[in-house]
Amino acid sequence: MSGSLLSAVQVLLVAVGGLLLTGVMAKVRARAEGRVGAPVTQPLREVAKWLTRESPRAGGASVLAAVPYVLLVTTGLAAAVVPLAGVVTAGSSGADVLIAVFLLLTGSLALALGGLATGTAFGGMGASRAMTLSALTEPALLVGLAALAVPQRSMDLATILRRAVAHPAGMASPSHVLAIASLLVVVIAETGRLPVDNPSTHLELTMIHEAMVLEYGGRDWALLSLGQAMRLGLLFSLLATLAVPWGVATSGAALPVLAGVVLLGAKSVVLATGVALIEVRSAKLRLFRVPELLAAAFVLAILAVVVGVVAR
Amino acid sequence: MSLLLAGLALGLLAIVAALASPSRVRVALVGTLGALAAALVGAAAVATLAGRTTRTATISSLLPFASLHLRLDALGAAVELVVALVAVAAQVFAVGYARGRLRSRTATVLQGLFVLALLVVPVAGDVTTFLFAWELMALASLALLLVDHERPSARAAAVWYGAMTQGGAAAITLGLLAVVRSTHATSFAAMAAARPGTGALGVVAFVLTAAGFASKAGAVPLHVWLPRAHPEAPTPVSALMSGAMTALGLYGVARVDLGVLVEVGRGWWIGLLVVGVLSALFGALHAVTSTDLKRLLAYSTIDAMGLGLAGLAGAGVLRAEGRPGVAATLVVGVLALLLAHGAFKALLFLASGVVERTTGTRDLDRLGGLASLLPRTTAAVAVAAGSAASVPLGAGFVGEWILVEGFVAGLGRSAPGGVATALVGLVGVALTSGLTAVAMVKLLGVGFLGRARAERPASGDGEGRATSLALGLLALVTVGAGVLPGPLVAVLARAARDVVGPTGAGPTGSVTSLTLASTATALHPLGLAGGAVVLVGLVVLLARGGSRVVRATRAWACGRSDLSPRMQYTATSFAEPVQRVFADVLRPTVDVTVSHEEESREIESVLAYRSRVDDAVERALYEPLVRAHDALGRRARILANGSVHRYLAYGFVALLIVLVVLG
Numbered sequence: 001m002s003g004s005l006l007s008a009v010q011v012l013l014v015a016v017g018g019l020l021l022t023g024v025m026a027k028v029r030a031r032a033e034g035r036v037g038a039p040v041t042q043p044l045r046e047v048a049k050w051l052t053r054e055s056p057r058a059g060g061a062s063v064l065a066a067v068p069y070v071l072l073v074t075t076g077l078a079a080a081v082v083p084l085a086g087v088v089t090a091g092s093s094g095a096d097v098l099i100a101v102f103l104l105l106t107g108s109l110a111l112a113l114g115g116l117a118t119g120t121a122f123g124g125m126g127a128s129r130a131m132t133l134s135a136l137t138e139p140a141l142l143v144g145l146a147a148l149a150v151p152q153r154s155m156d157l158a159t160i161l162r163r164a165v166a167h168p169a170g171m172a173s174p175s176h177v178l179a180i181a182s183l184l185v186v187v188i189a190e191t192g193r194l195p196v197d198n199p200s201t202h203l204e205l206t207m208i209h210e211a212m213v214l215e216y217g218g219r220d221w222a223l224l225s226l227g228q229a230m231r232l233g234l235l236f237s238l239l240a241t242l243a244v245p246w247g248v249a250t251s252g253a254a255l256p257v258l259a260g261v262v263l264l265g266a267k268s269v270v271l272a273t274g275v276a277l278i279e280v281r282s283a284k285l286r287l288f289r290v291p292e293l294l295a296a297a298f299v300l301a302i303l304a305v306v307v308g309v310v311a312r
Numbered sequence: 313m314s315l316l317l318a319g320l321a322l323g324l325l326a327i328v329a330a331l332a333s334p335s336r337v338r339v340a341l342v343g344t345l346g347a348l349a350a351a352l353v354g355a356a357a358v359a360t361l362a363g364r365t366t367r368t369a370t371i372s373s374l375l376p377f378a379s380l381h382l383r384l385d386a387l388g389a390a391v392e393l394v395v396a397l398v399a400v401a402a403q404v405f406a407v408g409y410a411r412g413r414l415r416s417r418t419a420t421v422l423q424g425l426f427v428l429a430l431l432v433v434p435v436a437g438d439v440t441t442f443l444f445a446w447e448l449m450a451l452a453s454l455a456l457l458l459v460d461h462e463r464p465s466a467r468a469a470a471v472w473y474g475a476m477t478q479g480g481a482a483a484i485t486l487g488l489l490a491v492v493r494s495t496h497a498t499s500f501a502a503m504a505a506a507r508p509g510t511g512a513l514g515v516v517a518f519v520l521t522a523a524g525f526a527s528k529a530g531a532v533p534l535h536v537w538l539p540r541a542h543p544e545a546p547t548p549v550s551a552l553m554s555g556a557m558t559a560l561g562l563y564g565v566a567r568v569d570l571g572v573l574v575e576v577g578r579g580w581w582i583g584l585l586v587v588g589v590l591s592a593l594f595g596a597l598h599a600v601t602s603t604d605l606k607r608l609l610a611y612s613t614i615d616a617m618g619l620g621l622a623g624l625a626g627a628g629v630l631r632a633e634g635r636p637g638v639a640a641t642l643v644v645g646v647l648a649l650l651l652a653h654g655a656f657k658a659l660l661f662l663a664s665g666v667v668e669r670t671t672g673t674r675d676l677d678r679l680g681g682l683a684s685l686l687p688r689t690t691a692a693v694a695v696a697a698g699s700a701a702s703v704p705l706g707a708g709f710v711g712e713w714i715l716v717e718g719f720v721a722g723l724g725r726s727a728p729g730g731v732a733t734a735l736v737g738l739v740g741v742a743l744t745s746g747l748t749a750v751a752m753v754k755l756l757g758v759g760f761l762g763r764a765r766a767e768r769p770a771s772g773d774g775e776g777r778a779t780s781l782a783l784g785l786l787a788l789v790t791v792g793a794g795v796l797p798g799p800l801v802a803v804l805a806r807a808a809r810d811v812v813g814p815t816g817a818g819p820t821g822s823v824t825s826l827t828l829a830s831t832a833t834a835l836h837p838l839g840l841a842g843g844a845v846v847l848v849g850l851v852v853l854l855a856r857g858g859s860r861v862v863r864a865t866r867a868w869a870c871g872r873s874d875l876s877p878r879m880q881y882t883a884t885s886f887a888e889p890v891q892r893v894f895a896d897v898l899r900p901t902v903d904v905t906v907s908h909e910e911e912s913r914e915i916e917s918v919l920a921y922r923s924r925v926d927d928a929v930e931r932a933l934y935e936p937l938v939r940a941h942d943a944l945g946r947r948a949r950i951l952a953n954g955s956v957h958r959y960l961a962y963g964f965v966a967l968l969i970v971l972v973v974l975g
Contacts, residue, residue, distance in 0.1 A: 007843075051858030058867035063683075063761055065862075069851055076847040077840060094825070094836035098713050099704055105745075106703045109753055116757030116881070119681070120867045124881020127757060131750045132889040135600075138746030139739070142716070146738060150723045154832035214868055219858040223851070291893045302739060309723055309731050 003093075006257065007080035013261060014079040015226065018233025019043040021272045025193075028276035043229060050222035058215050063117035068220055070110035071227035075234055078103040084237050085260040086249030087158045095157040097145045100238070101138070104190070107231060108134045115212035126212030129287060133189055133196065133208065136294040140301050141186045147179035147304035148242055164245045171244070175308030178300050180243045185297035187239050187275075189290070191232045194279040196290050206284065233268070236275075240267035315359060316384055316435060317369060319352030323431060327424035330417060342420045343407035343778075346427055347400045353431050354396030357389035361803040368437055380444075381499060383437030386807035387571070390647045391434040391563040394654040397789060398555035399427045401782040405662050406548040408778025409669070414546050419459050426452035426552060433560050438499040439488045446484065449557065450477040456549045457541055469540035476537035480527040484564070487520030491572060503572045518576045521568045522584055529561030529617040530610075532591040533929045538614060539598070543606035543674070547665025550606060554613045555658035559650045562620045566643065570628055571811050578729050581628035585733055588625055589740030591618030594929070596747035597898055600890045601925045603883045605664045605674040605759060609657065612700065612751055615744055616653045620646045622737050623715050629733040630722050631812050637830050638726075640818035642718035643808035644801060649711030651793060651800070656696035656708060659786035660755070663693045666779055667759070671768050676754070676883035681764035686775050690760045692783040697752040699790045702745055705837055705844075707793035710801070713835065714819060714828070716741050721830035747890070754886050763877040795837050798822045884923065891925065900925045 023040035030037025057064050081095045108130065115127030149155045151170055152163040170176060189196045192209040201207055207214075216224050241248060247263030249256035285293065326345035333341050360367065366386070372379035384392070406414070406423065413419060429449035436442035454477065457470045492498055494513045495506035508514050527534035542554050565584075569576070595614030602608040623646040631639035666689045667682060668674050683690045699706035702713075719741065722734030793800055798821030805818045820827050826835040869875040891900050903922040909915040952959075 011847075051854075054859050054861035054863050056863045056865040058865050061862075061864070069848065072851045073844055073847045076850075077843050080843055080847075081840070094834050094839060096713070096833045096835060098716055099835065099840070102702050102704050102709060105701070105749060106698075109698070109701060109703065109749060112753045113757045113761060116753070116886075117761040118867055119761075119763035119877065119880050120869070120875060121879045121881060122868065124758075124762075124886060127753065128881055128886040128889055131753050131886075132893065135746035135750045135890065136893070138749070139742035142742040142745070143738060146716075146720050146723070149720060149831070153724050155717055155720055155828075156831075156833040159832050219855060219860075222858060223855060287889070288892060302735070305723065305735060305738075309735075 003252075006086055006252070009257075009261070010082075010084050011076050011079045013085065013264070014075075014233040014237065015230050016044070017237065017265065017268065018229035018231070019047060019226070021233055021236055021268060022229050024269055025272050025276040025279070028273050029280055032277060032280040043225070047222045047226050047229075050225065051219055053218035053222075055216075055218035055220040057217075057220070058118060058120075064114055064215060064220060067110045067114035068216075068223035068227055071107045072223060072230065074103045074106045074110070075227055075230040079230065079234050082234070082238055083158045083161050083248065084241055085264050086252070086257045087162050093156060093158040097149055097155045097157055097160075098142070100157065101142055101145065104141075104231070104235075105134070105138060107227070108190075111209075111212055114216075118215045120215065122207075122211045122214050126208060126210070126214070129208045130212055133290060133294065136291055136298070137186050137189045140182055140294060140298040141190075143298065143305060144179050144182040144186060144301035147175060147182075147301055147308055150305060150308050151175065161241065161245050161248050162250055165248060165250060168246070173308070173311065175304045175311060178304035178307060180239070182297040182300035182304060183239055183242070185293060185300075187235045188278070189294060189297075191235055193275060195282040195285045196293070198284045201284075208287070236271050237264055237268045240264070240271045243267075243271075315352055315356035316367070316382065319349045319354075319356060320428065320431065322349035322352060323424065323428040325349075327421055327428065330420035330424050335415060335417075338417070338420055339410045339415050340407050342424060343403045343410075346424055347403040350396045350399035350403065350427065350431065354393055354400065356384060357392040357396060360384050360389040361386060361393070361806065378440040381437035381441050382432075382435045383499070383501065384435045385501075386803075386810045387563075387566060388434040390804055390807040391559060391566075391650065392431070394559050394650050395430050395434060395556040397651070397786075398552055398654045398658045399430060401658055401662065401786050402548040402551045402555075403427065404785070405551070405665075405779050405782035408776040408782075409547060409662075409665060413459050419456065419546075422452050422456050422459075423549065426456060426549070430552065430556050430560065434563055437501070439492060440498065442500075443481075443485055443488065446560075447481055449560070450481055453477075453541075453545070453549065453553055453557065457545050459546050459549075460544070463544070465540075466544040469537075469544040473537045473541040476527060476534065480524040480534070482524075483520045483527075484524035487517045487522075487524065488568070490514075490517035490520065491568070495572075500567060500572065504574075507574055508572065514573055514576055515580065518569055518573045518580055521573075522565060522580075525561045525564035525568070526584070526587065526621060527561070528564070529558045529621060530591065530595070530614040531587050531618060531621055532594045532614070533933050535591065535595075535614050536927065536930045536934055539602075539607050539610040539927070542610035542613065542661075543604060547662060547668070550609075550665070551658040551661040554609065554661055555654040558613055558617050559654060562617060562624060562646065562650060565621065565624050566646070566811055570624055570631075570643070574631075576628075578629050578632045581625045581632070582729065582733060585622050585625035585629065585736060588618045588620070588622030589736055591615075592622060592740055592744045593747075594618070594897075596744040596751065597890070597894055598925065598927070599751035600747055600754065601887045601898060601900070603676045605667060605676055605679070605755070606661065608676070608751060608755060609660050609664065612748065613653075613657055615748060616649065616657070616700075619712075619715065619741060619744060620649050620653075622740055623649070623718065626719060626722060626733050626737045627812060630726065630730050633727050633730040635722065635726060635730065636812050636814070637818055638718055638721045639812045640805065640808040641714060641721060641828060641830055643811055644804045644819050645711055645714030645718050647804045647807060648707075648714055648793075648797070648801060652699060652707035652711045652790065655786045655789045655793070656699040656706075659692055659696040659783055659790070660700070662779065662782055662786070663689050663696070666775055666783075670775070671766075673766070676759050678766040679759045679764075680762045680877065680880065682760040685768070686760075688780045689775055689783060692780075692787045693760060694756055695787040695790055697756045699794065701749040701752040705791070705794045705841060707790045707797075710794060710797040710826070710835075712741065712745065714801070717828045717831045717833065721828070750887075750890060754883055758881070758883045758886055762880050765877050765880065765882065795841055796823065797835070797837060798824065798826050801826050888923075891923075897928070898925050899928045899931075
């Protein structure tokens with residue numbers, strides 16, 4: 001299987017998988033709270049439905065129309081370059097840690113600009129809060145990924161994964177555990193889940209992410225939801241892959257890649273279930289307590305680097 | 313070399329033309345000549361970088377006492393490229409922008425002098441030429457700051473700038489004299505070959521030159537002049553100061569401290585690294601909270617230059633630890649950052665001039681909704697802000713990427729000092745990158761998107777042909793260097809080799825890719841761009857499958873019908889969460905005044921909220937200094953009470969002392 005085909009598979013996987021993971025998390029939450037819940041495929045159906053609806057646009061119409069495109073393209077690019085189901089190309093593949101980080105950041109920038117473009121109080125409020133949190137998650141994400149990179153002597157995610165698969169003992173190292181813990185907090189914050197943000201809130205004043213995207217509707221909203229789901233799918237599957245790299249196909253043959261896809265799905269569902277259970281058991285943090293949580297994640301990431309260097 | 317000399321001669325001609333030409337054609341003529349001069353010098357820099365040849369020239373009759381030594385090597389050429397780019401854009405911009413006093417003979421001559429001095433600094437081959445050009449650059453920009461001398465803020469900025477820049481120049485002069493003394497050479501090449509020792513003289517030279525150059529690059533705590541002077545200068549001068557002059561500060565560190573004072577201990581470099589990281593954080597935080605468009609940009613310059621300083625200092629430490637490949641990577645990162653910063657910061661400063669000309673204000677709290685009024689400017693600002701926030705495929709990302717990779721490479725296989733250095737650098741870059749993104753979203757989102765927060769004219773007459781051309785050129789360079797960074801980095805690696813010596817594992821670049829051997833990673837920007845095009849196509853297909861009906865509607869207002877532009881988030885409110893999170897560092901002054909109705913204490917009539925973020929360093933460090941200085945001046949007045957007899961007595965006593973000493 002060639003590199004570009006694998007990339008296409010990964011983009012599709014992250015798009016559909018992201019929507020399904022959102023459904024899985026809603027289902028787990030519902031079950032844990034004693035409800036039946038909507039079927040797992042509900043987000044998929046909703047996006048398909050919204051796609052056929054007309055798009056109402058208030059202020060900043062041209063920016064609002066462009067934001068979902070930027071979000072989808074940057075997230076899709078990240079899903080295409082980052083190794084999730086398989087590592088095909090040898091050597092330095094261009095799947096650099098920073099490319100992934102800054103592609104995700106570009107999506108956040110677009111969302112925040114969209115919030116400000118509406119010229120409403122809610123849009124600005126959401127953008128301001130989201131950017132503040134993004135400014136604090138960004139360093140934890142960067143340093144956390146660097147902590148995984150340092151022991152493998154490469155910032156190329158493909159090389160990192162290949163070397164991690166070859167030497168599985170490294171996964172039990174304290175540095176690895178600390179880095180994954182910090183990245184888990186980052187993923188929760190970046191996907192806007194509890195305790196950082198409540199994705200199902202309907203009270204504008206407590207919203208972070210939802211306030212920023214309040215003005216989207218119809219087809220715009222469908223594309224934006226798809227983008228957000230892809231973001232979630234990408235972050236979850238990347239974290240799952242980095243935490244437990246077994247199963248990542250290191251050759252281009254069809255069978256290992258297929259196994260990689262299946263295992264990736266299984267790992268991501270386990271992670272999503274875990275995060276959903278955290279959500280059930282935790283209340284939303286006050287906005288100005290969240291920086292403390294993110295600072296803790298940042299410190300964990302720095303510790304991970306230090307421990308990794310010292311233990312060498 | 314002939315290209316360089318032709319360019320500099322044309323620069324001189326521009327100054328002569330400014331003196332001689334009538335006011336009707338002056339600005340256009342001088343701007344065109346100046347832009348051509350800078351373009352020629354830029355071409356000379358490119359030729360040097362591509363041809364790997366160092367060229368020298370001596371002009372003996374221009375200066376009294378000494379001859380002018382010019383030397384264009386790879387490092388000089390890399391920085392010269394930045395200066396030339398900013399100079400071309402600023403001069404083209406000035407043709408369309410200059411009004412009123414900026415068109416006067418004095419102002420145009422000064423601008424020509426400033427640009428010429430900027431262009432000479434990176435090609436100065438010896439200490440005399442360097443100091444001459446450096447001082448000319450400082451004085452010309454100081455005088456340009458006073459073009460608007462009616463404004464008290466401009467006068468105050470000029471005082472601060474004058475004091476700091478002259479102090480810095482004095483430190484640099486003394487430091488360079490110390491180097492000259494210990495090496496017995498005056499040309500930079502001979503100095504580097506002599507390798508001055510580690511003795512006290514070397515340390516003194518390092519501290520003095522580093523302090524002087526760092527102050528030019530706005531390093532904390534020597535930055536206080538920068539957020540005053542850059543906003544107050546006329547717009548093209550702001551762009552030159554921020555995009556080119558600060559870069560020359562880092563050039564000085566690379567040339568003298570990294571290139572000549574090779575044997576200085578690691579401890580001093582680690583100190584400089586900490587200064588760089590702190591400057592970056594300080595600048596980034598203040599950029600987030602500033603509401604004046606140009607002040608925001610000035611603080612963001614401190615941020616970028618702080619990162620550059622940290623990169624150079626990291627290179628100093630890691631070279632001392634025997635990791636020249638990593639040091640070269642960091643130097644290349646800094647050079648790429650300087651080029652990217654020159655392009656996007658000059659663009660943003662020039663655009664802020666357009667905004668101020670159109671709306672009459674630079675206050676972000678009163679701007680908004682400029683996208684429809686100034687569409688070309690907004691598009692250019694979006695490109696520049698993206699580059700500043702390190703969006704992939706922008707020039708800023710390339711510099712940031714190489715810097716981070718350099719620091720990560722420093723973490724592996726280094727001695728403890730190197731590991732600590734790399735960790736501090738990595739944490740610094742990581743923390744600033746997020747904050748820079750917030751500042752850039754604020755700049756673009758609050759300033760240009762949304763709805764207008766104040767009354768304004770219906771047409772964007774500030775957006776002329778020449779001004780848009782300048783912005784377009786800078787935007788093109790920003791995108792071009794981001795999509796095709798390979799060739800650029802390949803030549804910058806040559807410049808880095810000039811500084812840190814021959815290396816095995818520096819960055820390498822081809823047309824399609826950029827490879828860093830030290831962290832076994834690569835960037836394929838063209839592939840990424842191709843992927844982006846394919847994905848855009850796919851999303852368009854997906855969108856076309858859905859509904860294409862768009863309905864204009866009103867924004868959600870919680871059921872109310874009136875959602876006035878004043879209800880939008882302003883720049884201040886946008887930055888409030890960051891200001892609150894970092895209150896310990898920023899120390900904002902928040903003042904809430906509540907007055908009550910006469911009938912009842914329960915009913916509030918007026919609620920006034922004031923919040924300002926002053927420069928904490930300035931308050932803590934400089935205010936006592938200025939106060940002490942003032943007090944000393946007042947005390948000294950006792951000596952001069954106006955009595956002629958007393959003054960005569962002073963003269964007599966002085967004469968006696970002189971006679972005693974000489975006798």
